[in-house]
Amino acid sequence: MNIRSFNSMRWAFGFVIGAASLSLARPAFTAELDAAAGGEPPLFAQGLLVKFRASATDAELADALQRGGLRILRHLRSDDTVVVASSGLGIMRAIEAIDRHGAVEVVEPNWVYQHQVVSNDPRYTDGSLWGMYGDTSPVSQNTFGSQAAEAWANGNTGSDSVVIGIIDEGVDETHPDLVANLWSNPGEIPNNQIDDDGNGFVDDVRGWDFFHDDASTFDAADGDDHGTHVAGTIGATGGNGAGVVGVNWQVKMVVAKFLGPAGGSTADAVDAVNYLTALKKSGVNLVAINNSWGGGGYSTLLHGAINGAAREGILFVCAAGNSGRNNDRVASYPANYNTTQGPSPASYDAVIAVAALTSSGAKASYSNYGATTVDLGAPGSAILSTVPGGGYASYSGTSMATPHVTGGAGLYSASHPVATAVQIRNALLSSVAPTSSLTKKTSSVATGGRLDVSGF
Ligand SMILES: [Ca+2]
Ligand SMILES: [Ca+2]
Ligand SMILES: [Ca+2]
Ligand SMILES: [Ca+2]
Structure with a gap:
């Protein structure tokens, strides 16, 4: 089956295509799966993802669709052989029906993910940027901070030539503390309804919104506060006499929105990863992707997309999760993916999983951990950062710890412009400070380690 015949096939059968906006947030389409037994948080999925074999005939394809009771809703933007489908059989029965079908390469739930913030402290706590402090940093100190302020004092405040990807909600591009540090696609003329750089995305100036499939x-109607908050920790503008500052005073952040008000799906996550990987292939110096989200089960297709990013030299920094669990026992995705395994693996593990610390060095009670699957801790509780409308707010979660580490990857790349992904990963994990609350809870050193970018 090639793409052309598949397309003609789907038209011949009258399938509904291009209904992405209709496929989301429909209660009847979203099913709670019982895959997580034993009191674990429930897993949710929005229909199925099906990847058809390139060799499948039209007859085999029609048979698979019939047996699975499948109704195709749309194709992935990044892979036309993968479809999002609903099934009259229900998700798990449909998977059983076609799992071994000759036309089907992969069939899996289209998992629903949530961001990993746990609380929203409405108090405006100006100046409480403990996550940026070090034990000898100027003005303010906190031993358990990322030590970024010590790197700044040594002359490294980041670089405009370093690009960081954010897969999350959207990011408020009008925020005065962010606008200077958001990526702008040099090959794209804004708002002319033309895909000037020919990458398949019309007017993708800041990145792309895979949730709504628009530029x-x-x-604002979606909130997008979580993504805006994450961006501020990575790279709110430093030295502008206003608001907060990120780990990087200057950097370029590209936005791949896939979380909507009710979460995001595997389908959109795969497209978001593949979009950023394609940017890297086209020459954008994309060093790392921040992933402050999770909640679904294992996905072969998402694992393959992350492996593709890893092969292009992109680190994939992930929130460990907020259910207080041991990820060594119950996997939390995407944090538990390992890019030396799965489809077309890379030669190194690009995934870095991050636990959250409080300002007194305790492992946050909500933070997941894992002596082999979680790499390091970072400031995650009571983190002040940017929110839409030009404001600031304090949030807590492994969502907030993760961008400290992603920001650290950017900071290291700024001072080591030719460093590979493996070298940046090693720098992050070999420089950690031993932390008693993380003993046997993270893998970075035997005693458990927390982020320390003071030497970057
Ligand atoms: Ca474009
Ligand atoms: Ca354009
Ligand atoms: Ca949008
Ligand atoms: Ca600022």
Whole structure:
């Protein structure tokens, strides 16, 4: 089956295509799966993802669709052989029906993910950027901070030539502490309804919104506060006499929005990863992707997409999760993916999983951990950062710890411009400070380690 015949096939059968916006947030389409037994948090999925074999005939394809009771809703933007489908059989029965079908390469739930924030402290706590402090940093100190302020004092405040990807909600591009540090696609003329750089995305100036499938990477109606907060920790503008500062005073952040108000799906996550990987292939100096989200089960297709990013030299920094669990026992995705395994693996593990610390060095009670599957801790509780409308707010979660580490990857790349992904990963994990609350809870050193970028 090639793409052309598949397309003609789907038209011949009258399938509904291009209904992405209709496929989301429909209660009847979203099913709670019982895959997580034993009191674990429930897993949710929005239909199925099906990847058809390139060799499948039209007759085999029709048979698979019939046996699975499948109704194709749309194709992935990044892979036309993968479809999002609903099934009258229900998700798990449909998977059983076609799992071994000759036309089907992969069939899996289209998992629903949530961001990994746990609380929203409405108090405006100006100046409480403990996550940026070090034990000898100027003005303010906190031993358990990322020590970024010590790197700044040594002359490294980041670089405009370093690009960081954010897969999350949207990011408020009008925020005065962010606008200077958001990526702008040099090959794309804004708002002319033309895909000037020919990458398949019309007017993708700041990135792309895979949730709505449009070019606006901030939607006030969706909130988009979580993504805006994450961006501020990676790279709110430093030295502008206003608001907060990120780990990087200057950097370029590209937005791949896939979380909507009710979460995001595997389908959109795969497209987001593949979009950023394609940017790297086209020459953008994309060093790392921040992933402050999770909640679904294992996905072969997402694992393959992350492996593709890893092969292009992109680190994939992930929140460990907020259910207080041991990820060595119950996997939390995407944090538990390992890019030396799965489809077309890379030669190194690009995934870095991050636990959250409080300002007194305790492992946050909500933070997942794992002596082999979680790499390091970072400041995660009571983190002040940017929110839409030009404001600031304090949030807590492994969502907030993760961008400290992603920001650290950017900071290291700024001072080591030719460093490979493996070298940046090693720098992050070999420089950690031993932390008693993380003993046997993270893998980075025997005693458990927390982020320390003071030497970057
Ligand atoms: Ca484009
Ligand atoms: Ca354009
Ligand atoms: Ca949008
Ligand atoms: Ca600022």
